[in-house]
Amino acid sequence: MKLRFWHAAAFSVTALFSSHAADAFELKSDPKIAFIYAATAKDGGWNEAIDNGREILEAELGIDVAVAENIPEEATRLRAAIDLYVKRGFNIIVGTTYGYSEAMNEAAEAYPDVAFFNASGVHNSDNMESFYARTYQAWYLAGIAAADGSEAGKIGMLAGFPVGVVNWDINGFARGAQSVKPDIETYATFTNSWWDPVREGQVAEALLDQGADVIATDLSAASALKAAEERGANSIGYQLDMSPSAPEGIATSVVFHWDKYLVPRIKSVIDGSWQPEEWGWFGGLETGVIGLAPFGPSVTQTTKEKIEAAKAAMIVGDLNPFAGPLKTNADEIKVPEGEILPDEDLWSMDFFVEGITGTMPASK
Template sequence: MADAAFKLSGPAKIALVIFTNKNDGGWSQALDEARQRMEKEMGVSIPVIENVPENATAVRPAVELLIQRGYNVIIGSAFGYSDTFKELAAKYPEVAFLNPAGTTNGPNLESFYGRTYESQYLCGMAAAGASKSGKLGFVAANPFGLVNWTVNAYAMGARQVNPNATVTVVFTGAWNDPVKERAAAEALTEQGIDVIGQHVDTPAVQLVAQEKGIYSTGHHRDLAEFAPKATQCSSVWVWDRFLVPEIKKIEAGNWEPGPYGAFLSIKEGGTDVSCCGDAVAQAVADKVVAARQAIVDGKLQVYAGPLKDRDGKERVPAGAVLSDADLWAMDWYVPGVVSQQ
């Protein structure tokens, strides 16, 4: 019903709640940097509360304090906020809630995430361009769908540049554990791997690559900040490109969160790339730029068929594209991926 559409009672007053330090070098800092760009673009001040852990007893009072102070657009930062945001959205129907990496949605609640496989595909191309051996590595947290799709896309991008490239992936079992990330990266270098990608939170992988005189690609932010010689490409979050127009919809009274939230492409403001370093030949860098544009234009679908897994089983028939549901459930690897626990 049109008269049931969500409407703010006044101008948008936006606040951000982050579950770690806002200068963590990764996920949270990417969100905070988006907040700063939003402030400039929208001409507003957006306060941030840091270190609000992923449990209801911490999230609820922090958010309710903001609401009591008049903030009516609350941006979260974590999967672990999902259930509490759902409860708060029901309790405060006049407040808009937005939660990256969340899983809950409602009339005034929208979770959103990026199609990170698009940017990781491009970084895989750059990695193969920087590699002399064709032996790439990848340090990842857990073999979940949203990690597996980045690993597979990285390998597929690499094989666009070097059809014989391999990607050996090591799972640390944690999103943010620099000790495990360092150990995994060092183990990969001992196997003769000369470029390492990542889907973990810290720059430990980049630091190891620089120490060992090899190359790497980053995740969350442009990690060349930490390892300028090693980092050849980074998959970077650009949340402000999504949030600014989304908040304008909220202000205009025509915001309608989808039942499954928002799953954002490069074009829509999910991730993008910072590319390429000087170890990537200009011809390969040009291919990365062209592939990015093809993704934006809808001419390149990373998971378009025909596509088989590394065991030869058909996963996507010719003429089809892997569904979003199958992306989230991805538990298989493409040819060229070597998985290690």
């Protein structure tokens, strides 16, 4: 079994080493697929982005895909749902949250003939694959749009908790902005919640009060964008295209297209060619899983061309958002010139880059 996970406040990066099977996984019966969500599937954000992928998968395969909603991130509750599905003959089960990681790993060990997938999970084995995307790449592109749309030279971003996959979004956003305006200031604030529309609106207001004229959200609610729209500021959404919530000021949204992962991977399970990635699936812009929504009216053609050029450079490997020289906002050199931050350090990212104003909680 291979393990990968992050920690900031509650998690730590570690790895367990063991052998990985060379043979492809084989289903023992016709495919029966189930998706399990910790909240409602159509939540307007994270879950809905995955569920949109599930709907495309269902159409591509021409079979019904079962859905279980509001199964909390509690081992006993999740395991009960998985056990019931397996008893009913389901042999491909997709989890949708980091909080499912441990229980899904236990289930994968208990049911070696069932294929397991988990979004933002940490475990990988002969019959289980966790998956996530290099979201920082798309946030780098969004940073270009934010910088070009800022007259004040100050932009803000709100996020949930200081875990690696959130910190790299903030840092990627700031680095993208700095690529076109080196002296731009980025304000970052954590809400300490994954879903609190009222709080997110209040945080956005505070960022605007600090002088930011572009507000980006790394969360699922659109309240931050609405706050920006009411103040005449530009904005950037996340998870889904949030333009309906800020039609005048939105620049773009960082969006997921999970069907680009789910359809080919689950088809490979069905056709007998699936071999889970040892350390999980971790694709970038080149896969189409992560990208930008259509641009809003405030984005100029010049900005679009800058973004397209940066995207092309990242895809071919000529641009890495975390290439050196890379300094923290505490003036510590993290990556020397000529080097890049390795993938294993991405998951444990616990710092803000130079140019970000914000407090990173101390690692425990």
